[in-house]
Amino acid sequence: MQSFRAFIIKEFKQIYRDKRTLLVLFGMPIIQMLLFGFAIRNEVENARVMVLDRSGDAVTRQLTGKIDASRYFTITGQLQRYDEIDSYFQQGNVDEVVIFEEDFARRLERGERPAVHVVTDASNPNLAQLIQQYSSAILLDYQQRRAPESRTGLTTRVNMLFNPQLESVNLFVPGLIAVILMLVSALMTSISITREKEMGNMEILLVSPLHPGQIIIGKVLPYLVLAFVNVLTVLALAQWVFDVPFRGSYGLFLAESLLFIFTALALGVFISAKASDQQTAMMVSLAGLLLPTVLLSGFIFPISSMPQPLQWLSHIIPARWFLVIVRSIMLKDSGLLFLWKETLVLVVMTLGFIALGIKSFKIRLE
């Protein structure tokens, strides 16, 4: 026990002495949070819309009014001819043009499906896509109110239901927590363990009364504490700087975060058992853990819009399940009753990784 305590004290001292890493560890969540919160906003505000209304009847006027009434759009004018569209876009005076077909109201009466063309400026594809989604949502909403039982070809996005303001800041906080936890827990642990190997200290630690289990726990414990502090930092920033709503239980949120930290730590131990030097550990952690966490978890790109093989692949990304859990807690106030499936997946993954890590941790040098 005395040797174990000495080992943990040594670990904390080493982390504390390494000021640069420490700065990264504590500064990174804050910087990322501010970056995502202020710089990378992808919501729409007062997009300029022009209307080319070829029928000019009650229905199209009503629809135009609805678009104008939304705080995301402002109708800036009417067009008369198709060939005007190009020049308006080229001058950059307009973000979207909505075109109503001729005889719109009459066709609707007859049960046909009159077309609304939505033209956007795809030179900013993200913005264009968002604008399109917003306008189709408005149109769909009208359609449903008019005849609830009729089926149309339009689709809506589920996440808009629970993020009615469509503010991206609400969506990226859970993803950011996942990324930071992966970085701090898995990357830093694997680097710290492989450093002992690379410098030759592992030889001495093995030839000491320290049990291999104690070596692992001693290595992991400081990063568990650090990662937890980071969760609290991000949460505090989200609440007080960005006013992100938090509807669910803090206790459940912290417990789930702790579970995810364990997943990441177990992955870090597993990587370090396999990698022989710091560089390998870093490359594997970055390419094998961080990239999938950013790209395949649904943090930046919605899983539903991925190609099918990537959707399958996303099932083995722990962050995917964590994201579902945290988003549900934060935005929907879901309890464990609704999240037990995702939680169970994470628990099983964590136990699996711990077992793998212990199995591949070598009590000898080979």
Added chain:
Amino acid sequence: MQPVRIHNLQKSYGGIQALRGITFDVQEGELFGLIGPDGAGKTTLFRIITTLLKPDSGEASVLGKDVVDEYNAIRSSIGYMPGQFALYQDLSVRENMNFFASVFGTTLEQNYELVAPIYRQLEPFENRLAGALSGGMKQKLALSCALIHKPALLVLDEPTTGVDAVSRKEFWQMLHRLKAKGITILVSTPYMDEAKQCDRIALMQNGGILSIESPSAVTRQFDRQVWSVRAGSKYRLIQFLRGYEHAESVQPFGESIHYIDYRAGFDPADFKQMLERNGFQGVQVQQVAPGIEDVFIRLMEQEETYE
């Protein structure tokens, strides 16, 4: 009980045989040296003795315990200093010391008297980070750390490599003091001149042991006369003698060349004349007592001819 007993130990990495059937014992309280060039298998052997590697075949027991089955019992009672002993560079001298003491279940105060001769030299720098120490100081700190739990057996893998001549001398003096306290020491070195300091030495080459003797017995057994030859151009002299019909061994040795002749009735005066006839100037031929290096090189050459 012999602290180290090794019988027919074999170990391969991939297709390469690192150890090909090694057998030796180390007596209690002995300072036992392993001498051999890089790649002879010294580190592999030490890692098996310290339970860090498993042998492919053969037996090895340390302090009466088997290195494979009872590795846990061995680990806490030996002191090990690997080739590149990694002190924690970002911890101070004192912190390193305290860490290794605590990990091995003791304190610096408890065993201070054991490490004092070495550690006293480090005390002025107690608060300096280990990374900022000189090479010799680092080795001394490493040795102190390996010693702090009063091991029954001390295993040192090339402790003096990369250390200046003065520190090397001090280091060996320290080993003798430890030996006087009854600690069995197993040490490896690539430096032939250090071999004299050991009670017995094993000459290692290509994963095998060529001979195990006391340093004086090693040189006494040598049945050839060694001649130190000097002439104006050392390089040309080596080239010439290697092509000379009676030459058995020609080795550069500092400023001179160590030469061994095949013939029983070798006459140094004739030899000198012969060299002068061949255009060498300022030729000196002197008989010298064979050193361990001469023995080792000859053993290596014989080994190669047998293969």
